[in-house]
Amino acid sequence: MTTGSRLAAVTATVLLCAALATGCGDKGGGADGSATTPTPSGSQLAHLDKVVGDAESAANAAESDAASDN
Numbered sequence: 001m002t003t004g005s006r007l008a009a010v011t012a013t014v015l016l017c018a019a020l021a022t023g024c025g026d027k028g029g030g031a032d033g034s035a036t037t038p039t040p041s042g043s044q045l046a047h048l049d050k051v052v053g054d055a056e057s058a059a060n061a062a063e064s065d066a067a068s069d070n
Helices: 003-023 042-069
Strands: none
Touching (some): 003 042
16 A cells, blocks of 8 residues: 555545544533434535545545555
C-alpha cells in the first residue's frame, strides 16, 4: 500500500469518526430519558453522506492498492 492511499484511508476514517462523534454527542437530557433526539438538517445529512462516501472510496482504493501489491 502506498503512503498516499494510507493517508487517504486514515484521513477518511478520522473524518468519519469525528462526524459520528459529533452526531452522537450527549445533549444533556434529563435522567428520566425525556429528552428528544434532534432531527439532523438536510445539509447535515448531505455532509455525513459525503464523509461516508469519501471513507468508502478511500477504503476501496486502499483495498485495491493492497491487492495489487500482492
